[in-house]
Amino acid sequence: MQDVRAYVGPAGGRGVADDARILSAYVISATIWLLFATAVGLLLSFKYSYPDLLTSPLLSFGRLRAIHTSGTFYGWASIALVGCAMYVAARSGGVTIRNGRVAWLALWAFNLAALAGTVALDLGMSNGSQEYREWIWPATLLLLLAVVLSGWVVASTVAARIGHDIYIANWYTIGAFVFTTILGIVAIVPAYQRGLGQVAVQAFYMHNAVGMWFTFLALGVTYYALPKLLNRPIYSYALGVLGFWTNLVFYPVIGAHHYEFSPLPWWFQTLAIVFSVGMLVPVWAGSGNFALTLRGRWSSVRRSYALPFLVVGIAYYFVGSTQGTIEAFRSLQAIWHLTNFTVGHSHATMYGFITFIAWGAIYALLPRATEKEPQPLWVGIHFWLALIGVTVYVAALSVAGTQQGLTWANGDPFIASVEAASPYWLARAVSGTMMFLAHVVFAYNVYAMTLAPYGAPAAPPARAAA
Amino acid sequence: MNRRGMNDVRVLIASAAAIYLCLAIAMGIIPGRVLSATPPGPGVVPLTEAQARGRDVYVGEGCSYCHTQQVRPLEQDRVWGRPSTRGDYAYATPQLLGSERTGPDLTSIGARQPSAVWHLIHLYQPRALVHASIMPAYPWLFAAKDRAEPGDVVVAVPAGDAPPGKVVVATQSAQDLVAYLQALKQAPLPAAKP
Numbered sequence: 214m215q216d217v218r219a220y221v222g223p224a225g226g227r228g229v230a231d232d233a234r235i236l237s238a239y240v241i242s243a244t245i246w247l248l249f250a251t252a253v254g255l256l257l258s259f260k261y262s263y264p265d266l267l268t269s270p271l272l273s274f275g276r277l278r279a280i281h282t283s284g285t286f287y288g289w290a291s292i293a294l295v296g297c298a299m300y301v302a303a304r305s306g307g308v309t310i311r312n313g314r315v316a317w318l319a320l321w322a323f324n325l326a327a328l329a330g331t332v333a334l335d336l337g338m339s340n341g342s343q344e345y346r347e348w349i350w351p352a353t354l355l356l357l358l359a360v361v362l363s364g365w366v367v368a369s370t371v372a373a374r375i376g377h378d379i380y381i382a383n384w385y386t387i388g389a390f391v392f393t394t395i396l397g398i399v400a401i402v403p404a405y406q407r408g409l410g411q412v413a414v415q416a417f418y419m420h421n422a423v424g425m426w427f428t429f430l431a432l433g434v435t436y437y438a439l440p441k442l443l444n445r446p447i448y449s450y451a452l453g454v455l456g457f458w459t460n461l462v463f464y465p466v467i468g469a470h471h472y473e474f475s476p477l478p479w480w481f482q483t484l485a486i487v488f489s490v491g492m493l494v495p496v497w498a499g500s501g502n503f504a505l506t507l508r509g510r511w512s513s514v515r516r517s518y519a520l521p522f523l524v525v526g527i528a529y530y531f532v533g534s535t536q537g538t539i540e541a542f543r544s545l546q547a548i549w550h551l552t553n554f555t556v557g558h559s560h561a562t563m564y565g566f567i568t569f570i571a572w573g574a575i576y577a578l579l580p581r582a583t584e585k586e587p588q589p590l591w592v593g594i595h596f597w598l599a600l601i602g603v604t605v606y607v608a609a610l611s612v613a614g615t616q617q618g619l620t621w622a623n624g625d626p627f628i629a630s631v632e633a634a635s636p637y638w639l640a641r642a643v644s645g646t647m648m649f650l651a652h653v654v655f656a657y658n659v660y661a662m663t664l665a666p667y668g669a670p671a672a673p674p675a676r677a678a679a
Numbered sequence: 680m681n682r683r684g685m686n687d688v689r690v691l692i693a694s695a696a697a698i699y700l701c702l703a704i705a706m707g708i709i710p711g712r713v714l715s716a717t718p719p720g721p722g723v724v725p726l727t728e729a730q731a732r733g734r735d736v737y738v739g740e741g742c743s744y745c746h747t748q749q750v751r752p753l754e755q756d757r758v759w760g761r762p763s764t765r766g767d768y769a770y771a772t773p774q775l776l777g778s779e780r781t782g783p784d785l786t787s788i789g790a791r792q793p794s795a796v797w798h799l800i801h802l803y804q805p806r807a808l809v810h811a812s813i814m815p816a817y818p819w820l821f822a823a824k825d826r827a828e829p830g831d832v833v834v835a836v837p838a839g840d841a842p843p844g845k846v847v848v849a850t851q852s853a854q855d856l857v858a859y860l861q862a863l864k865q866a867p868l869p870a871a872k873p
Contacts, residue, residue, distance in 0.1 A: 275815065
């Protein structure tokens with residue numbers, strides 16, 4: 214990336230070109246993990262319909278399942294959003310990224326953690342099939358180190374800002390690093406994790422890893438990218454602050470709704486359900502705030518290639534999270550719990566919300582950083598393949614899960630639930646193929662925005678010639 | 680520059696950390712501590728060495744991504760046994776309650792399906808026994824040999840599913856895993872006092 218235009222940053226700064234290099238490296242690295250982890254996911258989806266496909270220990274369902282989820286979580290979404298958070302901290306503060314060397318070190322730590330965790334899982338070494346913390350402890354420690362290092366970069370960059378106020382985007386991203394550091398430590402200490410005690414910690418961990426890390430990072434970069442792309446201020450700063458505090462207080466309590474009807478104390482489950490209803494406050498405050506920022510500017514959305522991704526992300530944030538609240542009620546969990554419905558929900562949120570926001574932020578920030586634009590046609594193909602893919606995916610698994618739950622409630626033999634879900638599993642494999650193709654197109658667009666030479670295939674914008 | 684309150688990065692970090700730390704202690708560490716001390720229920724015993732090794736195979740192969748080990752107090756779960764109690768999990772670390780039931784619940788598979796012969800064939804090729812099953816086959820837990828040696832556990836795989844001209848022999852891992860599956864039984868609860 215030697216050809217990134219040299220640019221002298223503010224006094225004492227290390228130059229915007231260095232920032233562009235850091236953002237590019239994070240996005241390229243994240244994209245490689247996205248391709249790998251979703252290729253794994255695609256293979257898994259076909260194994261539902263063809264269980265004897267590629268029977269081998271290294272390609273077996275039980276080992277690859279955790280490689281798919283942890284790879285998309287920590288390889289793709291974490292690295293992508295952390296890179297964006299660093300860049301947002303610098304641009305929103307009118308400075309360049311501080312402690313750039315630490316940013317590179319953090320990127321290595323993220324990648325080494327993901328590599329070590331993935332290889333160990335494929336060899337059958339796991340931290341006990343506990344969702345989103347399956348990596349063996351050395352890999353988890355490296356991940357924790359990466360979170361602390363990158364958090365340090367973001368916080369020191371924000372501290373060095375020119376303006377007085379800390380912009381709301383940075384509240385969210387700094388919060389994400391603080392919460393996840395504490396969460397990581399709580400999850401790794403074994404002293405209070407025996408038997409059912411570990412179930413309680415798992416309930417806390419798995420939902421907080423989603424809601425205190427990815428949600429905060431994604432909302433943070435949206436609070437920067439959305440007003441920037443629309444060229445208008447966020448509708449309400451106060452709603453953003455309300456969302457921050459209510460998400461912080463409500464989210465940590467809701468984890469046990471993943472263990473309804475389990476032997477965890479009944480009141481503990483009830484508390485989780487009550488706070489799941491409370492989650493409507495930050496979800497509606499956040500998505501409402503973004504929607505009101507967008508009001509009357511749909512023509513801008515049509516003209517931009519980055520904004521449609523953010524709009525879909527915001528819509529899925531609203532729909533997926535509201536669905537999560539409704540799903541938490543016992544009457545519905547009695548049918549949907551332990552079925553594919555939950556898998557559909559997690560793709561609505563981790564893909565429809567988190568991944569679309571990451572894409573929107575990358576398309577918003579990266580071309581401005583490197584001064585290389587992707588071709589709008591290919592961005593459009595990426596958008597529609599991913600949007601149709603994930604929507605069909607979520608719909609198919611929601612129906613499959615409902616069918617599973619109804620056959621159980623009906624007292625049918627167990628195999629009836631497998632047979633009832635099979636056609637929808639095939640639909641999932643087809644929609645998953647669309648999603649994977651979208652990622653291949655995205656990877657090409659990332660190439661166009663970073664490593665591609667100026668000129669073909671992407672031309673630098675005219676202003677860069679000055 | 681005079682930056683006070685939430686516009687001081689240190690204050691922002693400290694206040695967010697303080698609130699979250701309290702919630703992490705209240706919702707993670709304390710429930711974990713209290714429930715970790717749950718005594719074993721009546722009749723709940725630790726696993727033998729072979730069963731514990733089998734449990735490690737179960738964890739490493741990710742069985743619990745499709746098989747739960749929790750019976751809910753719901754009508755549709757009666758087929759899996761009595762509702763699970765806290766004491767059932769006293770020796771179950773790492774916990775294997777699971778989050779998806781793509782395959783049957785295994786809380787009491789040892790009582791429902793006690794036969795080692797059935798389990799070995801089923802692990803080698805599930806579709807040899809259950810036609811519509813989508814469970815993965817685990818041939819790497821077995822060895823295909825020209826002839827069995829003394830002490831070998833030979834698996835009676837149906838002709839169509841066995842490698843031609845070979846005998847299928849269970850490895851130690853397969854035998855351990857089956858020992859674990861056979862051990863999965865619910866201890867009966869003592870009858871209620873009149």
